[in-house]
Every structure is written in C-alpha cells, then in structure tokens.
Amino acid sequence: MPQTLPDIQNTLDTRGVALEQVGVSDIKYPITVLDRAQGKQHTIASLAMSVSLPHQFKGTHMSRFIEVLSRYRDEFTIQTLPNVLDEMRTRLEAEAARIEVRFPYFVERSAPVSGMKALMDYQCTFIGDSSTDSDNFILGVTVPVASLCPCSKEISDYGAHNQRGDVAIQVRTTRDAAGESQLLWIEELIEIAENAASAPLYPLLKRPDERYVTMQAYENPAFVEDITRDVAVQLREDPRVEWFSVQVTNFESIHNHNAFASTSWHR
Amino acid sequence: MPQTLPDIQNTLDTRGVALEQVGVSDIKYPITVLDRAQGKQHTIASLAMSVSLPHQFKGTHMSRFIEVLSRYRDEFTIQTLPNVLDEMRTRLEAEAARIEVRFPYFVERSAPVSGMKALMDYQCTFIGDSSTDSDNFILGVTVPVASLCPCSKEISDYGAHNQRGDVAIQVRTTRDAAGESQLLWIEELIEIAENAASAPLYPLLKRPDERYVTMQAYENPAFVEDITRDVAVQLREDPRVEWFSVQVTNFESIHNHNAFASTSWHR
Amino acid sequence: MPQTLPDIQNTLDTRGVALEQVGVSDIKYPITVLDRAQGKQHTIASLAMSVSLPHQFKGTHMSRFIEVLSRYRDEFTIQTLPNVLDEMRTRLEAEAARIEVRFPYFVERSAPVSGMKALMDYQCTFIGDSSTDSDNFILGVTVPVASLCPCSKEISDYGAHNQRGDVAIQVRTTRDAAGESQLLWIEELIEIAENAASAPLYPLLKRPDERYVTMQAYENPAFVEDITRDVAVQLREDPRVEWFSVQVTNFESIHNHNAFASTSWHR
Amino acid sequence: MPQTLPDIQNTLDTRGVALEQVGVSDIKYPITVLDRAQGKQHTIASLAMSVSLPHQFKGTHMSRFIEVLSRYRDEFTIQTLPNVLDEMRTRLEAEAARIEVRFPYFVERSAPVSGMKALMDYQCTFIGDSSTDSDNFILGVTVPVASLCPCSKEISDYGAHNQRGDVAIQVRTTRDAAGESQLLWIEELIEIAENAASAPLYPLLKRPDERYVTMQAYENPAFVEDITRDVAVQLREDPRVEWFSVQVTNFESIHNHNAFASTSWHR
DSSP states (O other): OOSSOOOGGGSBOOSOOOEEEEEEEEEEEEEEEEETTTEEEEEEEEEEEEEEEOTTBOOOOTHHHHHHHHHHTTOOSTTTHHHHHHHHHHHTTOSOEEEEEEEEEEEEEEOTTTOOEEEEEEEEEEEEEEOSSOEEEEEEEEEEEEEEOHHHHHHSSSOOOEEEEEEEEEEEEOBOTTSOBOOOOHHHHHHHHHHHSSEEOOSOOOHHHHHHHHHHHHHSOOOHHHHHHHHHHHHHTOTTEEEEEEEEEEOOSSSSSEEEEEEEEEO | OOSSOOOGGGSBOOSOOOEEEEEEEEEEEEEEEEETTTEEEEEEEEEEEEEEEOTTBOOOOTHHHHHHHHHHTTOOSTTTHHHHHHHHHHHTTOSOEEEEEEEEEEEEEEOTTTOOEEEEEEEEEEEEEEOSSOEEEEEEEEEEEEEEOHHHHHHSSSOOOEEEEEEEEEEEEOBOTTSOBOOOOHHHHHHHHHHHSSEEOOSOOOHHHHHHHHHHHHHSOOOHHHHHHHHHHHHHTOTTEEEEEEEEEEOOSSSSSEEEEEEEEEO | OOSSOOOGGGSBOOSOOOEEEEEEEEEEEEEEEEETTTEEEEEEEEEEEEEEEOTTBOOOOTHHHHHHHHHHTTOOSTTTHHHHHHHHHHHTTOSOEEEEEEEEEEEEEEOTTTOOEEEEEEEEEEEEEEOSSOEEEEEEEEEEEEEEOHHHHHHSSSOOOEEEEEEEEEEEEOBOTTSOBOOOOHHHHHHHHHHHSSEEOOSOOOHHHHHHHHHHHHHSOOOHHHHHHHHHHHHHTOTTEEEEEEEEEEOOSSSSSEEEEEEEEEO | OOSSOOOGGGSBOOSOOOEEEEEEEEEEEEEEEEETTTEEEEEEEEEEEEEEEOTTBOOOOTHHHHHHHHHHTTOOSTTTHHHHHHHHHHHTTOSOEEEEEEEEEEEEEEOTTTOOEEEEEEEEEEEEEEOSSOEEEEEEEEEEEEEEOHHHHHHSSSOOOEEEEEEEEEEEEOBOTTSOBOOOOHHHHHHHHHHHSSEEOOSOOOHHHHHHHHHHHHHSOOOHHHHHHHHHHHHHTOTTEEEEEEEEEEOOSSSSSEEEEEEEEEO
C-alpha cells in the first residue's frame, strides 16, 4: 500500500453546483430512546444522515457519518439531536446537517375491560435540521386506529363499514426560556390520535374487550376528514406546539384503495 | 476488442454441486394476457425465469432469458407457458425450466345498485415448471374482499368490526384428453373468493351502493376460517381443479396485526 | 331503501379547520401515456387524487374521483393534466385539486455493440396542482444507472467498486407563449441521467456489450455528488426548465447502506 | 353486558375442511435473542404464529397467540422454540403449531485494515413446526455481500462490474444424543456466506480499508452460481447440518434486474 492514499473527495470542483444534501441512507442501527413509562427503550432505527456541500468541494467523507452514529446510539432523543447534528457539522466540516431517524416504539396497552396487557408498536420519526443560523426538530408518530364511516352508518338499516387506518402526526414544538425545544411525549400524540378516531387498536382483546371496542366504534363514527380535524383542534390548543401536520389514511373496507385527508398549521 | 471473447460460463465445474435454479428475477416487462370479456389485456409483469444447471457446468447465459421473454411477451397465458418453457430449455440447454409471472389484472365492475362501472385490480400469478418428464402450471389470484367478524356481531348490541382482507388462491387444473391443462378464468376465481367473503369490494360506489354492501356484509359475517373453507368447498366441487391452496388474510380493524387461515388440497 | 338517503358529507362543520387535501390514494388504474417512439404506451398507474375542503364542509364525495379517472384514463399526459384537474375541481366543487400519478414506462434499448434490443423500465411520475389562481405541473423520472467510485479506482492497484444506483429527477417546465407548460420527453431525462452516470444500464447485453459497458464505467468514475452535479449542469442549460430537483442514490457494493446526494434549482 | 358472551369460535363446523394453519401474522414485538459475543441482544421481530384446526371446529381463539408471545419474548432462540410451540399447542388445544420469526441481528464488524468498529445488520429467521409426532426447526440468515463478475473481468481490458448481493441460507441441524437440535450460530452462517462471496460488506471503511476490499473483490470474482456452490460445499461438510437451502441474488450493476441461483440438500 502506498504511504499516503490520495483524497479524491478533498479536491476542488469547478461545476458551480452546491449540494443541499450529501450523505448515507437506509442505515439500520440499534438505538436507545426515551420511554415515558420505562425510562429507556431499545429499538432499531432506519436512518438517513447528510450534510450540505459547498460548490467548490468535490465530495463528502461518508464514513464519518457512521462514526458519529456509533457514538450517539445509546441515547437518541429530540434532546440529544442538537448534539448529533453539531458533531456531524464539525466532523464533516459542513454548514448544515440533517438527520432522519425512523423507528418502531412499543407501548404496553391494557385491554379496556379485561385489563390484559401486551405491547403495541407505533412507527416514529425524529427529523433534525441544523445550520449556522437556525435549527429545526420534528417528532412524528403514526398511530393505527379504527374508523367507522358516518355515511355508511346513517344510510344503512344495520351495520356500518369500518377499517384500520393510520393517523400520521408531525410536530415541531416551541422553545422554552433556555431556547430548547419543549418535550412532547410520543405517548401524548398517540392519545391525541386515538381520541380523534372511532376506536383505538389493541394488541390483545378478549371477548368482553371486543364487545367494548365494537360498540365504541359504532358510537363514534368518523370520516378521515373528522379525524384530521379533531387531531388539529387538539394540537392547536397545546401551547407547546409551534407547527404540525396531520394526515389520516383509511384502508377502506369497501374499496381496494384508500381514503385520506391532511392539513398543517403553524402558530 | 479481441476477436473471440472467452466464455467463462461454459467452463467445467468440479465442486459437484448441481443447481436447482439459475436465472433472472425482478424483471419488469409489458405483457398481454387473455381477458374473458375483452379478448386481450395489456398489463405489466414482474418475472423470474430460471433453469437447472448440472454440476459440471460453471454458469448460465443469463441474457438468453431476456431474448425468450421479448419473443413471447405478446401473449402470456397458461396456454402459451409450455412454449415459453420449451424455448427456455432449448435456448439454455437445460433439463428443467421455471417461470413465475406476477401481474395486475383489471376487471370492469358494476356497482350493485347504481350499476356504475369502473375498473378494479387483482394481483395474479402464473407459475410454470417444466422438466424432461413432467410439467406443472399454476394460476394464482389475490382477491381483496370485505369480512365482518361473526364473534363481534354476536357479542355486541350493535355494530360489528369489519375490514379489508385478501383471498389468495392458487390452482393447478386437470388435463383434457389432449393432455393440455384445462382453462380456468381469473374471473372465475374472483367470483369464488367473493362468494365466500362477507362482501365484494368495488372501485366505485354511490350512496345506494354503499348502503347495499354495508348491509350485505352485516348479513354475511365470516371469520378467515369460514372464508377459507367456503373457497375450499367450491374448488373441490369443480372437476377442472386438480390441486389448490388458499390463504385468507384479514387486516384486522381492531388490531395492528393480521389474522389468517390457509389450507390446500389435491384430487 | 328510503327514497332519499341523507348526505352526511354535505352537512356543516363548525370546527374551523380547513383541509389542504381530501381524497383517494393507492388506486391502481390502466392508463395510456405519450411515447416519443411509438405514439402511445399502455401502462398501469398508482394514483392519488385530492381536493381542498373549506372549513365549513364536513366531507368530500370520494366516488367522484374515480368517475373523473375513468373518463381520462385513455390519455394521461402533462398536456391533459390541466383538464383532469379542472374536472376534479368542478365535479367536487373545490378551489384546489391535486393529482399524483406514478407509472412504469418502457423504452426499447439497443445494446451498445451487438445492437440487440429489449425493453427497459423507468419509474415515472406526473404531479399536478391546480387552484383558482395558479397551476403547477411536475414530471419525474427515476433512471437506474451504474456508478463506479472515483476514490476506490484511484487508491487501488486494480479494480474499483461499482454498483447500481438511481437518478431521480423532477422537472417543472416554463410556459410557452400560449401559457402552456412546454413538453419535455421522459426519454430526454433518461439521456441526461445516463450522461451523468458511469454507464447506462441495459435489459440485454451479450459478451461484447458487457466488455463495452465494463470499460465505459471504469473510464467514467463518478461519485453520487458528481452525478447530481452533472445532471444539474445539463438541466440548468435547458431553457424549457423552470425548476428541477435531483437526487442520486447508490446501492453501495461495499456497504449495506446507500450513499446519496441531492440538489434543486429554479430559474 | 350479558353475563356470559357466546363463544362462536367454539361451535361445530360441518363443511368438512380441516385447516392447516390458522393464526396471526405481521405482529411486531421486541424480543431478546442469543448473541455469541454479548450473551443477549435486544431486537424487534415480525412474527406469524398459527395452529392447525380440525374440520369440526369453527374457529381459533386468536388472542391466545399474543398471550404466549408476551410470556416468551425475553428469550427467543432455536432452543426455546420447542417450549413456545408446546405452549401454543396446549393453550390453543391444537395438534400442530407453527411460528415464523423474522428479525434484524447486529454484529460488530472491524474494518480489515484500520480495525475501526461499527455494527452491521443481518436479517434472520427462526421457523418452528411442531406436531404430535415430529418437530422441525430452521434457522435462516440473509448476508449482504459483494460479488464481482468473472466474465466481465475476463473479457475486459480493465475493471469488472461488481455489485451488492444477498446470500440467503436456511439450515436445519441434526439432533444431539438428547434429541435436541444442535446449535449453529448466526455468526457461523455469516462467515460461510462471506467466504463464498467476492468480498464481505462492512458498515464503516476508511480509505485503506476501501483499497483492501476493492482489491479483494477483484481477486475473487464469483458468479451467483459460484457463491451458491461454495456455500453448499461448506455446509455439506459440517456434521451439524441435516438440511440446507441457499439462494444467492445479485443486484446487477449492469442491468435493472437481478441474477440468482439456488440449491438445497439434505444429509
């Protein structure tokens, strides 16, 4: 091996095209996140990490992303993201850095009548953007729920079509006096989504529980439009919320396609 | 370029390992299939094509699969599969050949009350296996349906959870006097699946149609076990059916996981 | 059945939440698109169609999307999208309408030495947004290519790692004198992407062709950064291009994760 | 609520169709597996659990699967699978039970020259089948590797196309004197796959490492046929292996489709 290997990435580029993002994606990595009930939770993330690249530099040193990731995997939260992004900017000598972290998060749920417990999974995301003059953190949760069609209930002599759906919420919080993003628990967003739906989903239901949720859904019919609006109303009232987007998708049980509604808002 | 390029694939192999399949997969190609109502239907297939490789040969000439595919793409049916497989065996000098073809197939469906028409998609598969002493053809269709839970209906004062589900049927037919596989239409398997479900799905429903299918589903509760069995009973009675498998999967509207049942049978 | 069924969607809503999008998604439908070489091409689309919903209306009549789709499926192009969007706005009494159409598009490719022909697939998208005061059309193409790592080539005594990658381009064109979006062929974007990569991909290569593309890739090493920039340079020079984004992703052959780079630009 | 809810699943069925499998699928659950280096590893599984259902019973009590799963999630190994299956058969009063567990497994890998460490993910599966007279356990690992085409290297003046590929191995082991399945580590199957490929993949490579693996791949060209055979040769020589299947898939860097080869063997 030659004593020093050339560093092609470090050479000059003359095309005059700055790149918004250069990085690595579809990385799978075990990480630890905050858990409201248990303190910490082990999970497995799929990540994308990138930095900006000024027009005059040919390339980025991609291996450094993995070095940063390995160092921070023991605590990945909205609170530690600023540090991860800072280290990405320093190690990769970049003005801006971005990270997207997707992971399943488990919450122990009790069946509504029998009280039997089991774990249910929710897909979550952390997105962090950092540049010299600003940073930006978003928490996302997708909550599977049941929805029962108000039109079908109203026009039919009996029954009503219902189905599984997804409530995808993304939130950016306001800053506290110290300039830090306020904490919003994944569990809080799950509750907001379930409050807006016809009924929550559960991992484990015995017959009395099934009776309960069947009737709960029938008593709370909701279009995708209704669920989207009820989530929006709750989030607008929370002073910690600076911006949100919500998209509700129903896997219609009368069609082979989906119905969806979405909206966004900022304070 | 040298006048003759070496043919590495054609060299001898001494490891003594025969390969059951060597080929290409995840090929996307436009094909034409038989349509009961329209004569022909243009669709787009995802294919895997392979041949067996005796232990003494190092490799297969993969480009020949694409040459065969290009020649036959204008009519891909259970009837032409034997010719495709013959040509694969000849061109690739192989004892056995296999092809798997997956494609969406569209059927015009009329809403049950308004009669309004639109197209609905069904995922289909052709699988063909051919060797010196036998061949084997399988037709598969996955039919999305609605199912309404008999337990939920029975134990609740009103309502019943229901959801979208999939009925996946695979069939091998008996041979006619000339030794050819008997024809079974994709449309026939769709009807069998829908007969067994709580209600069919439709691409387009107006309010009177929605009322109709809501009440139809409520009147026909069915577990995944029931749908599987009702499909099995219908297929066993059809003299053209030599073997079948059926798997029904419900995207449960009370859970974030699925329920399924399966069985298979041969004459 | 009652003589008139209530129209729940048409009732008033008092929550004060306007919805940006309400519609249907994951619809599969056969459509016909323009083909530079053949005139027309049959393909199969996955679509999302939506309209805006003012805060005072409870719901949207989702079946009307399918009615519009059925009427226009015989010619879906950047040219007919304005009509589809107009009809969506009229039929659904909405201020704004949006459609996203994803479909595979096939182009006959000739191998570089043998000239042998076969079809290759490219994933394409049409996105159209229309409101009372503006409309907006985007054409997208994802072009699979080969990339060979300049660093690996430079630092190694022989060989260089290379891999399959994707060049995803989205373009909005300028308007002509009549105010219509200028035409840009899918085939033109494919050429731009392939020019920027180490080598094009082909559906069918014989040995002399494989020799050709192997050496072509070795002679044209390119990072994801380089490919992104070379696409950007070509698009900026085309007077028909008003805005573009490009993202290049490499399925690295030395890692189990991907490398990517992206940029965007507007005139 | 009525004092006792009817048990529909427990009623008699007269259609005469026994079901091979009835159960739940696509369940996400955190589990703990054995780790050769660390003792234990936290991961997240996707599971399917099912039992057979005799023809005379209408349905299965699906919630019991989740109860069994919750009890065993702290140690899921080939060694504890027999207990899980026993409990499924007992709790669900079934003759046969089946479980399929898919999960990512992480191994710390050291770069070949710099020695820098990071984690790499491998998709694994446990499959267990148990009935009154036999049981059957399969361990599966999919190992991403690099392959470099021997034909391309031979016919080209310089370079050679290479790409990421997958080596999917499934193994059933022989029993020891006590009748228990012999242990085979996931790490052992990873080594076998990497030995057969052109080069291993790594999560983190610095420039001297990249030089090393680039040249290693160039020195070890291998078709999918070669990799399949070299895996087969190694597995046949291991006395713990009773049966295996191996399928190698290359994400070709000169085509937009894949090449694959497969074989299976039993002692």
